[in-house]
Amino acid sequence: MAQLSLTASPRPPYGFRILVEKGALPFWEGKGDIDFLCGACRATLAEKNPKEYPFHEILFRCPQCGSYNCVSE
């Protein structure tokens, strides 16, 4: 199995976000206590997110209504 070591940085470049749009809802279930809801249709996008990690770089595309959602800073 070939391995490629990617260049890692604490944050993506300015204006760049990770897009999460595939799979069934919720996209994931963490170990925290904050659920992320779609701002348009209120679908639960990700459950039990820890408040220690702000998720600011992540853009969620709601599979239910198609809108883009992010955690505002």
Ligand SMILES: [Zn+2]
């Ligand atoms: Zn939605």
